[in-house]
Amino acid sequence: MFLAACATEFEMQPLRDLLSQADRGWLSLVTGVGIVETTLSLTRYLEQQDGQVSGVLHFGVGGAYVRSDAGGADLLDICLAEEEVFGDFGICHRDRIEPLNEQMLYRQSYPLDGALLAQAGKILEEEGLSYRQGNFVTVCGVSGTARRGAMLAQQYNGICENMEGAAMARVCESYHLPLLELRAISNFVEDRDLERWRLTEACESAGRAAALLLRNLK
Numbered sequence: 001m002f003l004a005a006c007a008t009e010f011e012m013q014p015l016r017d018l019l020s021q022a023d024r025g026w027l028s029l030v031t032g033v034g035i036v037e038t039t040l041s042l043t044r045y046l047e048q049q050d051g052q053v054s055g056v057l058h059f060g061v062g063g064a065y066v067r068s069d070a071g072g073a074d075l076l077d078i079c080l081a082e083e084e085v086f087g088d089f090g091i092c093h094r095d096r097i098e099p100l101n102e103q104m105l106y107r108q109s110y111p112l113d114g115a116l117l118a119q120a121g122k123i124l125e126e127e128g129l130s131y132r133q134g135n136f137v138t139v140c141g142v143s144g145t146a147r148r149g150a151m152l153a154q155q156y157n158g159i160c161e162n163m164e165g166a167a168m169a170r171v172c173e174s175y176h177l178p179l180l181e182l183r184a185i186s187n188f189v190e191d192r193d194l195e196r197w198r199l200t201e202a203c204e205s206a207g208r209a210a211a212l213l214l215r216n217l218k
Helices: 009-019 035-049 114-126 146-156 166-176 200-214
Strands: 002-008 026-030 055-065 076-088 090-092 097-098 110-113 134-138 160-161 179-191
Touching: 002 009, 002 200, 009 026, 009 055, 009 200, 026 035, 035 097, 035 166, 055 146, 055 166, 055 200, 076 114, 076 160, 076 166, 076 200, 097 146, 110 166, 114 160, 114 179, 114 200, 134 146, 134 166, 160 179, 166 179, 179 200
Parallel strands: 002 026, 002 055, 055 179, 076 134, 134 160
Antiparallel strands: 055 160, 076 110, 076 179, 090 097
């Protein structure tokens, strides 16, 4: 069965309000924020499940990179990940991130499951829900300036950033589990202005989309 995983109870609650775990066999896990807590929580959970988990739906909120092309996302947009990348895990220069060499880092980027991605897109489209699709960037520290956001977007052709996705992808790959990642945009990556954030609405939007997918994914 599918494991629905997110970083915080705040993100999980809208899904639980819409879809009880008895409605369709699914499991839930709140991992905690960041790559360390995600790796620890998911690994420990999978070790205890004895093969019950057949796939992972990772969902929550994300910050959209401001882009000049048509690939950018707007507030409250649903986004699906094609690839996850460890964005700032390396040597941080003023205008770029230099990745660690292969002897120090297993791999920097992880393509997500193409079959699940295609299925999710079809489900959303059939319900009349628009979505963006592209690369997600996992960061250790949230980007608080427009300049840093623009640099990460350009370097990785990213549409949004988060703090857990690449860690989730790394663990899922190790356990041979297909992974689908969905995020609703709560804010733009700009010079930090919390008054412009729409966190509660983004959590609700992500929860609705996650419930729809859990009802229909096969």
